[in-house]
Amino acid sequence: QVQLQESGPGLVQPSGTLSLTCVVSGGSISSSTWWSWVRQPPGKGLEWIGEIYQSGSTNYNPSLKSRVTISVDKSKNQFSLNLSSVTAADTALYYCARLEYYYNSRDHYSLYYVDHWGQGTLVTVSS
Amino acid sequence: DIQMTQSPPSLSASVGDRVTITCRASQAIRNDLGWYQQKPGKAPKSLIYAASSLYSGVPSRFSGSGSGTEFTLTISNLQPEDFATYYCLQHNSYPRTFGQGTLVEIK
Numbered sequence: 163q164v165q166l167q168e169s170g171p172g173l174v175q176p177s178g179t180l181s182l183t184c185v186v187s188g189g190s191i192s193s194s195t196w197w198s199w200v201r202q203p204p205g206k207g208l209e210w211i212g213e214i215y216q217s218g219s220t221n222y223n224p225s226l227k228s229r230v231t232i233s234v235d236k237s238k239n240q241f242s243l244n245l246s247s248v249t250a251a252d253t254a255l256y257y258c259a260r261l262e263y264y265y266n267s268r269d270h271y272s273l274y275y276v277d278h279w280g281q282g283t284l285v286t287v288s289s
Numbered sequence: 290d291i292q293m294t295q296s297p298p299s300l301s302a303s304v305g306d307r308v309t310i311t312c313r314a315s316q317a318i319r320n321d322l323g324w325y326q327q328k329p330g331k332a333p334k335s336l337i338y339a340a341s342s343l344y345s346g347v348p349s350r351f352s353g354s355g356s357g358t359e360f361t362l363t364i365s366n367l368q369p370e371d372f373a374t375y376y377c378l379q380h381n382s383y384p385r386t387f388g389q390g391t392l393v394e395i396k
Contacts, residue, residue, distance in 0.1 A: 200333075207389050208327075208378075208387045210387065222384075223384040264338060266319075273321055273339075275323050275335070275339070276378065277338070279333050
């Protein structure tokens with residue numbers, strides 16, 4: 163059973179860079195799938211940040227793209243999120259997640275769906 | 290971006306009730322939709338993928354349907370542990386987008 167665990171500073175200064183790591187256990191980050199970051203401001207809904215394939219290919223939310231970098235470290239079986247120039251609006255619970263491959267045999271196409279989630283880590287942006 | 294509109298934003302129901310939550314996409318997304326349950330203070334839990342397929346371990350009282358732009362999550366025989374917030378997520382195109390969530394409360 164794959165498990166995901168986020169870690170990183172709980173407090174970040176405004177205009178600084180938020181850096182989080184997600185350690186994968188019970189599975190290999192080199193498996194043919196995507197790994198994702200999702201966040202949730204206090205009392206609000208979920209927002210997709212972006213994701214990375216084991217090869218290093220990435221997709222980012224355009225609303226954050228200029229500030230986001232997601233990377234993979236295969237030697238440590240983990241992937242990371244960097245979000246620069248943070249403001250109070252970036253205060254949120256940050257979740258990492260794994261996506262699972264799915265093949266639609268009726269219509270003959272494949273997709274990836276979020277199946278496993280980390281427990282989340284709260285990051286507060288404040289001086 | 291594809292907008293996902295969930296309704297209702299919240300509902301009150303009793304144990305044993307049948308509950309239906311709707312998610313509408315701003316454009317057709319085939320059946321590329323997942324449903325997720327989130328309890329207070331907890332991470333989301335994956336319930337359904339491809340609009341209607343249950344993940345292993347998800348009780349059969351949960352069901353999903355729909356294709357194109359309209360999707361539903363139905364919980365039959367609502368149980369105390371089902372009181373939570375439910376989100377849809379479209380997997381059809383980037384950026385992935387969530388619905389705003391539906392809070393299922395105890396009546």
